[in-house]
Amino acid sequence: MNRAEEILIRPERHADRDQVETVHRAAFEGEGEAALVRALRELPVYLPELSLVAVESTRVVAHIVLSRARLRAAGGEREVLVLGPEAVLPSRSHRGIGARLLREALGRAREMGYPAVVEAGRPGYFRAQGFRPADHWGLTVSLPLEAALVSxxxxxxxxxxxxGLVVFPEPFHRLFGHR
Ligand SMILES: CC(C)(COP(=O)(O)OP(=O)(O)OC[C@H]1O[C@@H](n2cnc3c(N)ncnc32)[C@H](O)[C@@H]1OP(=O)(O)O)[C@@H](O)C(=O)NCCC(=O)NCCS
Known part of the structure:
Protein backbone atom coordinates (compact mmCIF):
# COMPACT_ATOMS: atom_id res chain seq x y z
CA MET A 1 0.00 0.00 0.00
CA ASN A 2 1.60 3.21 -1.07
CA ARG A 3 -1.09 5.83 -1.33
CA ALA A 4 -2.38 8.04 1.43
CA GLU A 5 -5.96 7.10 0.46
CA GLU A 6 -5.40 3.60 1.92
CA ILE A 7 -4.61 5.01 5.32
CA LEU A 8 -7.15 5.19 8.16
CA ILE A 9 -6.98 8.27 10.39
CA ARG A 10 -8.52 8.07 13.86
CA PRO A 11 -7.94 9.26 17.43
CA GLU A 12 -5.12 7.54 19.26
CA ARG A 13 -6.08 4.62 21.53
CA HIS A 14 -4.28 3.46 24.62
CA ALA A 15 -3.04 0.37 22.77
CA ASP A 16 -1.36 2.60 20.13
CA ARG A 17 0.98 4.28 22.59
CA ASP A 18 4.08 2.14 22.05
CA GLN A 19 3.74 2.39 18.28
CA VAL A 20 3.22 6.17 18.49
CA GLU A 21 6.47 6.48 20.42
CA THR A 22 8.26 4.28 17.90
CA VAL A 23 7.11 6.60 15.09
CA HIS A 24 8.43 9.70 16.89
CA ARG A 25 11.75 8.07 17.81
CA ALA A 26 12.31 7.00 14.22
CA ALA A 27 11.24 10.29 12.62
CA PHE A 28 13.10 12.60 15.01
CA GLU A 29 16.04 10.22 15.63
CA GLY A 30 15.84 10.66 19.39
CA GLU A 31 13.75 10.43 22.51
CA GLY A 32 12.72 14.10 22.90
CA GLU A 33 9.45 14.12 20.95
CA ALA A 34 8.32 10.71 22.26
CA ALA A 35 8.84 12.10 25.76
CA LEU A 36 6.93 15.26 24.80
CA VAL A 37 3.91 13.20 23.74
CA ARG A 38 4.05 11.14 26.94
CA ALA A 39 4.19 14.29 29.06
CA LEU A 40 1.38 16.06 27.19
CA ARG A 41 -0.98 13.10 27.75
CA GLU A 42 -0.71 13.66 31.50
CA LEU A 43 -1.80 17.31 31.37
CA PRO A 44 -5.20 19.03 31.22
CA VAL A 45 -4.12 20.69 27.95
CA TYR A 46 -4.15 17.28 26.22
CA LEU A 47 -7.12 16.70 23.90
CA PRO A 48 -7.62 13.00 23.11
CA GLU A 49 -9.82 13.93 20.12
CA LEU A 50 -6.91 15.83 18.59
CA SER A 51 -4.24 13.19 19.09
CA LEU A 52 -4.59 11.35 15.79
CA VAL A 53 -2.88 8.34 14.31
CA ALA A 54 -2.61 7.23 10.69
CA VAL A 55 -2.96 3.45 10.46
CA GLU A 56 -1.88 1.33 7.53
CA SER A 57 -3.28 -2.20 7.87
CA THR A 58 -2.81 -2.55 11.63
CA ARG A 59 0.36 -0.49 11.92
CA VAL A 60 0.55 3.08 13.20
CA VAL A 61 2.64 4.93 10.59
CA ALA A 62 2.09 8.53 11.70
CA HIS A 63 0.88 10.62 14.63
CA ILE A 64 -0.04 14.24 15.29
CA VAL A 65 -1.20 15.97 18.44
CA LEU A 66 -2.73 19.41 19.02
CA SER A 67 -2.92 20.68 22.60
CA ARG A 68 -4.48 23.67 24.33
CA ALA A 69 -2.40 26.76 25.09
CA ARG A 70 -3.01 30.34 26.20
CA LEU A 71 -2.68 33.31 23.87
CA ARG A 72 -2.11 36.56 25.77
CA ALA A 73 -3.01 39.49 23.54
CA ALA A 74 -3.70 43.17 24.14
CA GLY A 75 -7.44 42.51 23.92
CA GLY A 76 -7.32 39.76 26.57
CA GLU A 77 -6.42 36.13 26.97
CA ARG A 78 -7.85 33.27 24.93
CA GLU A 79 -7.25 29.68 24.07
CA VAL A 80 -5.45 28.46 20.93
CA LEU A 81 -3.88 25.14 19.97
CA VAL A 82 -0.22 24.30 19.67
CA LEU A 83 0.88 21.65 17.23
CA GLY A 84 3.37 19.00 17.96
CA PRO A 85 4.90 16.86 17.47
CA GLU A 86 3.83 15.40 14.11
CA ALA A 87 5.76 12.51 12.67
CA VAL A 88 5.55 9.98 9.87
CA LEU A 89 7.61 6.77 9.90
CA PRO A 90 10.61 7.50 7.65
CA SER A 91 9.85 4.42 5.54
CA ARG A 92 6.34 5.83 4.85
CA SER A 93 7.24 9.51 4.34
CA HIS A 94 6.76 11.50 1.10
CA ARG A 95 3.51 9.72 0.29
CA GLY A 96 1.17 12.49 1.39
CA ILE A 97 0.40 10.90 4.77
CA GLY A 98 1.75 13.83 6.80
CA ALA A 99 -0.26 16.37 4.82
CA ARG A 100 -3.44 14.33 5.13
CA LEU A 101 -3.02 13.82 8.86
CA LEU A 102 -2.41 17.54 9.33
CA ARG A 103 -5.48 18.47 7.26
CA GLU A 104 -7.61 16.08 9.30
CA ALA A 105 -6.34 17.46 12.61
CA LEU A 106 -6.94 21.07 11.51
CA GLY A 107 -10.43 20.19 10.26
CA ARG A 108 -11.36 18.54 13.56
CA ALA A 109 -9.91 21.47 15.52
CA ARG A 110 -11.96 23.93 13.45
CA GLU A 111 -15.13 21.91 14.05
CA MET A 112 -14.39 22.00 17.79
CA GLY A 113 -14.29 25.80 17.59
CA TYR A 114 -10.60 26.45 18.16
CA PRO A 115 -9.49 29.72 16.53
CA ALA A 116 -5.88 29.04 15.52
CA VAL A 117 -2.95 26.61 15.63
CA VAL A 118 0.64 27.58 16.39
CA GLU A 119 3.73 25.49 15.58
CA ALA A 120 7.28 26.03 16.78
CA GLY A 121 10.46 24.61 15.35
CA ARG A 122 9.88 23.23 11.83
CA PRO A 123 8.86 26.07 9.51
CA GLY A 124 9.72 24.42 6.16
CA TYR A 125 7.10 21.71 6.11
CA PHE A 126 4.33 23.69 7.83
CA ARG A 127 4.72 26.77 5.62
CA ALA A 128 4.36 24.42 2.64
CA GLN A 129 1.06 23.35 4.26
CA GLY A 130 -0.44 26.84 4.52
CA PHE A 131 0.99 28.06 7.83
CA ARG A 132 2.37 31.62 7.86
CA PRO A 133 5.30 33.06 9.81
CA ALA A 134 4.26 34.18 13.31
CA ASP A 135 5.74 37.58 12.50
CA HIS A 136 2.85 38.14 10.12
CA TRP A 137 0.61 38.74 13.16
CA GLY A 138 3.26 39.91 15.61
CA LEU A 139 2.89 36.63 17.53
CA THR A 140 5.62 35.64 19.96
CA VAL A 141 6.07 32.42 21.95
CA SER A 142 7.20 31.50 25.44
CA LEU A 143 9.95 29.26 23.99
CA PRO A 144 13.59 30.29 23.42
CA LEU A 145 13.18 30.22 19.64
CA GLU A 146 13.65 32.96 17.07
CA ALA A 147 10.41 34.22 15.56
CA ALA A 148 11.45 32.84 12.17
CA LEU A 149 10.97 29.31 13.51
CA VAL A 150 7.37 29.88 14.58
CA SER A 151 4.37 29.46 12.27
CA GLY A 164 0.20 38.31 21.39
CA LEU A 165 2.26 35.81 23.35
CA VAL A 166 1.55 32.09 22.98
CA VAL A 167 2.36 30.33 26.25
CA PHE A 168 3.37 26.78 25.37
CA PRO A 169 2.66 23.93 27.82
CA GLU A 170 5.57 23.07 30.11
CA PRO A 171 6.73 19.91 28.27
CA PHE A 172 7.60 22.04 25.22
CA HIS A 173 9.87 24.11 27.47
CA ARG A 174 11.61 20.94 28.55
CA LEU A 175 12.21 20.05 24.88
CA PHE A 176 13.29 23.47 23.65
CA GLY A 177 14.77 24.88 26.86
CA HIS A 178 13.57 27.70 29.11
CA ARG A 179 13.79 31.36 28.23
C1 LIG B 1 7.55 16.40 8.15
C2 LIG B 1 6.76 15.10 8.01
C3 LIG B 1 5.69 15.01 9.09
C4 LIG B 1 6.10 15.12 6.63
O1 LIG B 1 5.35 13.93 6.45
P1 LIG B 1 5.23 13.29 4.99
O2 LIG B 1 4.17 12.25 5.03
O3 LIG B 1 6.58 12.89 4.52
O4 LIG B 1 4.76 14.56 4.16
P2 LIG B 1 3.93 14.56 2.83
O5 LIG B 1 4.30 13.40 1.98
O6 LIG B 1 2.49 14.70 3.17
O7 LIG B 1 4.47 15.89 2.21
C5 LIG B 1 3.66 16.99 2.11
C6 LIG B 1 4.40 18.10 1.42
O8 LIG B 1 5.32 18.71 2.30
C7 LIG B 1 6.62 18.75 1.67
N1 LIG B 1 7.60 18.52 2.70
C8 LIG B 1 7.81 17.39 3.39
N2 LIG B 1 8.79 17.59 4.31
C9 LIG B 1 9.19 18.88 4.18
C10 LIG B 1 10.15 19.70 4.83
N3 LIG B 1 10.92 19.24 5.82
N4 LIG B 1 10.28 21.00 4.42
C11 LIG B 1 9.49 21.49 3.42
N5 LIG B 1 8.58 20.77 2.78
C12 LIG B 1 8.42 19.48 3.15
C13 LIG B 1 6.64 17.64 0.66
O9 LIG B 1 7.53 17.97 -0.37
C14 LIG B 1 5.19 17.61 0.23
O10 LIG B 1 4.92 18.54 -0.77
P3 LIG B 1 4.71 18.04 -2.26
O11 LIG B 1 3.94 16.75 -2.16
O12 LIG B 1 3.95 19.16 -2.90
O13 LIG B 1 6.10 17.86 -2.77
C15 LIG B 1 7.67 13.85 8.06
O14 LIG B 1 8.61 13.91 7.04
C16 LIG B 1 8.41 13.70 9.39
O15 LIG B 1 7.93 13.00 10.28
N6 LIG B 1 9.57 14.36 9.53
C17 LIG B 1 10.39 14.27 10.75
C18 LIG B 1 9.68 14.90 11.91
C19 LIG B 1 9.24 16.35 11.66
O16 LIG B 1 10.01 17.16 11.16
N7 LIG B 1 7.98 16.65 12.02
C20 LIG B 1 7.41 17.96 11.82
C21 LIG B 1 7.63 18.86 12.97
S1 LIG B 1 6.77 18.47 14.45
Missing amino acids: AVELVPDALTDG
Whole structure:
Protein backbone atom coordinates (compact mmCIF):
# COMPACT_ATOMS: atom_id res chain seq x y z
CA MET A 1 0.00 0.00 0.00
CA ASN A 2 1.60 3.21 -1.07
CA ARG A 3 -1.09 5.83 -1.33
CA ALA A 4 -2.38 8.04 1.43
CA GLU A 5 -5.96 7.10 0.46
CA GLU A 6 -5.40 3.60 1.92
CA ILE A 7 -4.61 5.01 5.32
CA LEU A 8 -7.15 5.19 8.16
CA ILE A 9 -6.98 8.27 10.39
CA ARG A 10 -8.52 8.07 13.86
CA PRO A 11 -7.94 9.26 17.43
CA GLU A 12 -5.12 7.54 19.26
CA ARG A 13 -6.08 4.62 21.53
CA HIS A 14 -4.28 3.46 24.62
CA ALA A 15 -3.04 0.37 22.77
CA ASP A 16 -1.36 2.60 20.13
CA ARG A 17 0.98 4.28 22.59
CA ASP A 18 4.08 2.14 22.05
CA GLN A 19 3.74 2.39 18.28
CA VAL A 20 3.22 6.17 18.49
CA GLU A 21 6.47 6.48 20.42
CA THR A 22 8.26 4.28 17.90
CA VAL A 23 7.11 6.60 15.09
CA HIS A 24 8.43 9.70 16.89
CA ARG A 25 11.75 8.07 17.81
CA ALA A 26 12.31 7.00 14.22
CA ALA A 27 11.24 10.29 12.62
CA PHE A 28 13.10 12.60 15.01
CA GLU A 29 16.04 10.22 15.63
CA GLY A 30 15.84 10.66 19.39
CA GLU A 31 13.75 10.43 22.51
CA GLY A 32 12.72 14.10 22.90
CA GLU A 33 9.45 14.12 20.95
CA ALA A 34 8.32 10.71 22.26
CA ALA A 35 8.84 12.10 25.76
CA LEU A 36 6.93 15.26 24.80
CA VAL A 37 3.91 13.20 23.74
CA ARG A 38 4.05 11.14 26.94
CA ALA A 39 4.19 14.29 29.06
CA LEU A 40 1.38 16.06 27.19
CA ARG A 41 -0.98 13.10 27.75
CA GLU A 42 -0.71 13.66 31.50
CA LEU A 43 -1.80 17.31 31.37
CA PRO A 44 -5.20 19.03 31.22
CA VAL A 45 -4.12 20.69 27.95
CA TYR A 46 -4.15 17.28 26.22
CA LEU A 47 -7.12 16.70 23.90
CA PRO A 48 -7.62 13.00 23.11
CA GLU A 49 -9.82 13.93 20.12
CA LEU A 50 -6.91 15.83 18.59
CA SER A 51 -4.24 13.19 19.09
CA LEU A 52 -4.59 11.35 15.79
CA VAL A 53 -2.88 8.34 14.31
CA ALA A 54 -2.61 7.23 10.69
CA VAL A 55 -2.96 3.45 10.46
CA GLU A 56 -1.88 1.33 7.53
CA SER A 57 -3.28 -2.20 7.87
CA THR A 58 -2.81 -2.55 11.63
CA ARG A 59 0.36 -0.49 11.92
CA VAL A 60 0.55 3.08 13.20
CA VAL A 61 2.64 4.93 10.59
CA ALA A 62 2.09 8.53 11.70
CA HIS A 63 0.88 10.62 14.63
CA ILE A 64 -0.04 14.24 15.29
CA VAL A 65 -1.20 15.97 18.44
CA LEU A 66 -2.73 19.41 19.02
CA SER A 67 -2.92 20.68 22.60
CA ARG A 68 -4.48 23.67 24.33
CA ALA A 69 -2.40 26.76 25.09
CA ARG A 70 -3.01 30.34 26.20
CA LEU A 71 -2.68 33.31 23.87
CA ARG A 72 -2.11 36.56 25.77
CA ALA A 73 -3.01 39.49 23.54
CA ALA A 74 -3.70 43.17 24.14
CA GLY A 75 -7.44 42.51 23.92
CA GLY A 76 -7.32 39.76 26.57
CA GLU A 77 -6.42 36.13 26.97
CA ARG A 78 -7.85 33.27 24.93
CA GLU A 79 -7.25 29.68 24.07
CA VAL A 80 -5.45 28.46 20.93
CA LEU A 81 -3.88 25.14 19.97
CA VAL A 82 -0.22 24.30 19.67
CA LEU A 83 0.88 21.65 17.23
CA GLY A 84 3.37 19.00 17.96
CA PRO A 85 4.90 16.86 17.47
CA GLU A 86 3.83 15.40 14.11
CA ALA A 87 5.76 12.51 12.67
CA VAL A 88 5.55 9.98 9.87
CA LEU A 89 7.61 6.77 9.90
CA PRO A 90 10.61 7.50 7.65
CA SER A 91 9.85 4.42 5.54
CA ARG A 92 6.34 5.83 4.85
CA SER A 93 7.24 9.51 4.34
CA HIS A 94 6.76 11.50 1.10
CA ARG A 95 3.51 9.72 0.29
CA GLY A 96 1.17 12.49 1.39
CA ILE A 97 0.40 10.90 4.77
CA GLY A 98 1.75 13.83 6.80
CA ALA A 99 -0.26 16.37 4.82
CA ARG A 100 -3.44 14.33 5.13
CA LEU A 101 -3.02 13.82 8.86
CA LEU A 102 -2.41 17.54 9.33
CA ARG A 103 -5.48 18.47 7.26
CA GLU A 104 -7.61 16.08 9.30
CA ALA A 105 -6.34 17.46 12.61
CA LEU A 106 -6.94 21.07 11.51
CA GLY A 107 -10.43 20.19 10.26
CA ARG A 108 -11.36 18.54 13.56
CA ALA A 109 -9.91 21.47 15.52
CA ARG A 110 -11.96 23.93 13.45
CA GLU A 111 -15.13 21.91 14.05
CA MET A 112 -14.39 22.00 17.79
CA GLY A 113 -14.29 25.80 17.59
CA TYR A 114 -10.60 26.45 18.16
CA PRO A 115 -9.49 29.72 16.53
CA ALA A 116 -5.88 29.04 15.52
CA VAL A 117 -2.95 26.61 15.63
CA VAL A 118 0.64 27.58 16.39
CA GLU A 119 3.73 25.49 15.58
CA ALA A 120 7.28 26.03 16.78
CA GLY A 121 10.46 24.61 15.35
CA ARG A 122 9.88 23.23 11.83
CA PRO A 123 8.86 26.07 9.51
CA GLY A 124 9.72 24.42 6.16
CA TYR A 125 7.10 21.71 6.11
CA PHE A 126 4.33 23.69 7.83
CA ARG A 127 4.72 26.77 5.62
CA ALA A 128 4.36 24.42 2.64
CA GLN A 129 1.06 23.35 4.26
CA GLY A 130 -0.44 26.84 4.52
CA PHE A 131 0.99 28.06 7.83
CA ARG A 132 2.37 31.62 7.86
CA PRO A 133 5.30 33.06 9.81
CA ALA A 134 4.26 34.18 13.31
CA ASP A 135 5.74 37.58 12.50
CA HIS A 136 2.85 38.14 10.12
CA TRP A 137 0.61 38.74 13.16
CA GLY A 138 3.26 39.91 15.61
CA LEU A 139 2.89 36.63 17.53
CA THR A 140 5.62 35.64 19.96
CA VAL A 141 6.07 32.42 21.95
CA SER A 142 7.20 31.50 25.44
CA LEU A 143 9.95 29.26 23.99
CA PRO A 144 13.59 30.29 23.42
CA LEU A 145 13.18 30.22 19.64
CA GLU A 146 13.65 32.96 17.07
CA ALA A 147 10.41 34.22 15.56
CA ALA A 148 11.45 32.84 12.17
CA LEU A 149 10.97 29.31 13.51
CA VAL A 150 7.37 29.88 14.58
CA SER A 151 4.37 29.46 12.27
CA ALA A 152 0.62 29.64 12.70
CA VAL A 153 -2.62 29.16 10.84
CA GLU A 154 -6.00 30.74 11.56
CA LEU A 155 -8.97 28.38 11.73
CA VAL A 156 -11.32 31.33 12.26
CA PRO A 157 -10.67 34.36 10.02
CA ASP A 158 -8.72 37.16 11.76
CA ALA A 159 -8.34 35.11 14.96
CA LEU A 160 -4.71 36.18 15.28
CA THR A 161 -5.03 39.80 14.21
CA ASP A 162 -4.15 41.10 17.68
CA GLY A 163 -0.91 39.08 17.86
CA GLY A 164 0.20 38.31 21.39
CA LEU A 165 2.26 35.81 23.35
CA VAL A 166 1.55 32.09 22.98
CA VAL A 167 2.36 30.33 26.25
CA PHE A 168 3.37 26.78 25.37
CA PRO A 169 2.66 23.93 27.82
CA GLU A 170 5.57 23.07 30.11
CA PRO A 171 6.73 19.91 28.27
CA PHE A 172 7.60 22.04 25.22
CA HIS A 173 9.87 24.11 27.47
CA ARG A 174 11.61 20.94 28.55
CA LEU A 175 12.21 20.05 24.88
CA PHE A 176 13.29 23.47 23.65
CA GLY A 177 14.77 24.88 26.86
CA HIS A 178 13.57 27.70 29.11
CA ARG A 179 13.79 31.36 28.23
C1 LIG B 1 7.55 16.40 8.15
C2 LIG B 1 6.76 15.10 8.01
C3 LIG B 1 5.69 15.01 9.09
C4 LIG B 1 6.10 15.12 6.63
O1 LIG B 1 5.35 13.93 6.45
P1 LIG B 1 5.23 13.29 4.99
O2 LIG B 1 4.17 12.25 5.03
O3 LIG B 1 6.58 12.89 4.52
O4 LIG B 1 4.76 14.56 4.16
P2 LIG B 1 3.93 14.56 2.83
O5 LIG B 1 4.30 13.40 1.98
O6 LIG B 1 2.49 14.70 3.17
O7 LIG B 1 4.47 15.89 2.21
C5 LIG B 1 3.66 16.99 2.11
C6 LIG B 1 4.40 18.10 1.42
O8 LIG B 1 5.32 18.71 2.30
C7 LIG B 1 6.62 18.75 1.67
N1 LIG B 1 7.60 18.52 2.70
C8 LIG B 1 7.81 17.39 3.39
N2 LIG B 1 8.79 17.59 4.31
C9 LIG B 1 9.19 18.88 4.18
C10 LIG B 1 10.15 19.70 4.83
N3 LIG B 1 10.92 19.24 5.82
N4 LIG B 1 10.28 21.00 4.42
C11 LIG B 1 9.49 21.49 3.42
N5 LIG B 1 8.58 20.77 2.78
C12 LIG B 1 8.42 19.48 3.15
C13 LIG B 1 6.64 17.64 0.66
O9 LIG B 1 7.53 17.97 -0.37
C14 LIG B 1 5.19 17.61 0.23
O10 LIG B 1 4.92 18.54 -0.77
P3 LIG B 1 4.71 18.04 -2.26
O11 LIG B 1 3.94 16.75 -2.16
O12 LIG B 1 3.95 19.16 -2.90
O13 LIG B 1 6.10 17.86 -2.77
C15 LIG B 1 7.67 13.85 8.06
O14 LIG B 1 8.61 13.91 7.04
C16 LIG B 1 8.41 13.70 9.39
O15 LIG B 1 7.93 13.00 10.28
N6 LIG B 1 9.57 14.36 9.53
C17 LIG B 1 10.39 14.27 10.75
C18 LIG B 1 9.68 14.90 11.91
C19 LIG B 1 9.24 16.35 11.66
O16 LIG B 1 10.01 17.16 11.16
N7 LIG B 1 7.98 16.65 12.02
C20 LIG B 1 7.41 17.96 11.82
C21 LIG B 1 7.63 18.86 12.97
S1 LIG B 1 6.77 18.47 14.45
